[in-house]
Amino acid sequence: MIEVLNGIRETIIYDENMSIRFYYNNSFEDYPIHWQPAIEIIMPIENIYTVKIEENTIILNPGDILFISPGVLHQLFAPETGERYILLIEPPLFSNIKGLEALASMFYPYALYTDDSRKNKERMNQLMDNIYTEYSGNSDLKYASLYASILELLVIAGRNKTNLPIDIVNIKNTRSHKYVSKFLDICNYIDEHCTENIGIKELAALSGFSESHFIRLFKQFTNYSYYDYLNRSRITHAKKLLTTMPNSSIVDISLQSGFGSLATFNRLFKSINKCTPTQYRNLQREQ
Template sequence: MIENLVGLHETVNYRKDMQIRLHNNDVCENYPPHWHTPFELIMPTESGYSVHCGEKEYVLDEGDIIIICPGVIHELFSPPKGVRIIFLVSLAQIDLQELDLVISMISPAILISPEKFPQIHAQIHRLMLEIRDEYFRNLPYTESSIYAKFLEILVLVGRCYAEIAQHNFEAKNNKQQEYMEKFLFICNYINEHYAEPLSLEEVASLAGFSKYHFTRLFKQYADTTFYKYLNQKRIAHAKHLLVDKNLSVLDISLQCGFSNLSSFLRMFRKLTGFTPTELRKMYDGDF
């Protein structure tokens, strides 16, 4: 299934003139650690499957769905028999500020099962089957239809998280809408300014909250802390810059908003499990 692998980087062979690829995979084969730029969604339709992302193992039963974010190193383990949908889709051409908030919620991956997400599992399961069927029908507007279904999956996940956050905060409806709009604005602001020396106090003031109130709300709405969200953006950018051999690790750390090299190295290892030099060697297949 992995057709073009250099080091850890897989170049996906998309369907002609599209940014999607789908395998109805029945091959009994494990796939080594790799990463790629599109999202990857896996749903076993017969038997189970196992996925490792970083230090976490996700065990999928038949009908479960895992969504793996772009740029995440992952490894796949197949049972002796089974079939699973493996769907890859790039959103590089789509610019939606809400998308970054959803990615922060599910990063590095999220497992959708009936037990963990009873509110949305059946709908996402249905959408995955529809995406598979649409892919192999080869009708006009196939790509548009598949993108619409994938975006619906992300909307279901995002709204599910938002409902959980709103329930936990117990705000009135008008406040819920106000807070959500503010946090979409804040996440967009971070996405545009993450390479600058942002502080929690500065961004909280921009949102019109005290830093303590902001910290609580950010955790509820983004399902992560402000600094973790900020550092995820910085390290994700750093991973892309490492491909350029002309940039030193120090140059990359400064371009990604870190004030010193030691803090960059510490955060990079914490979020990826590797040093920048190790990951750069893996990209080239030299590690």
């Protein structure tokens, strides 16, 4: 399941000791179109899954392994019965290793490993099994073993990605790989400073683009205008405050989340969450 989805951006809740997340999923559940700031690795165990990445449709058979780069829009269609692994890795985890500094764009936009097109897939399958076993257990040196297995998986994948499944040069989508890291940083900056008075001029300067060019590229990358994305980040912040500050008034929550108008806050909150801030707080208290 996608635990936190803000619009089309997935926020990943990593393991508290290591910036990875591993899912074993056997439910009949499709994932809507989204992107995340992590490398996503999908491996079906049983039955066939379909993944749509931008304009490309990929059929995954059991044992196939699919790497999806950060910032790439995709969605997953599940069969009525089946099992799959999903591994999410935050790229900075390995950024201090020479050769992996550009891990975020190494597999852009995706890399597919099948019986026909990739070597060492059997070993990659074993490593995914090992990662699942270690992640779900509590053995000695658990995180050292996870680090070693993930690193070996990345090395094998990186050494055998010479024939990418699509011609990057001819990608029509304007989310070019050279912009991925830059706009991920911009989105993270907005999320971290959403309660402040962030303007287009400031973000355009951070990106290195002119204001008009930034506005166009940001919309193409996130499918949201800068203003819509900022407001969604503020609403996400407000939801946290509604839960952690039960004695604060809705007016205070609105102001602390960066909204100058209570009416605007209430309207946007209900539009996004299908309930009012007060209803949301009451629902959280009941859980």
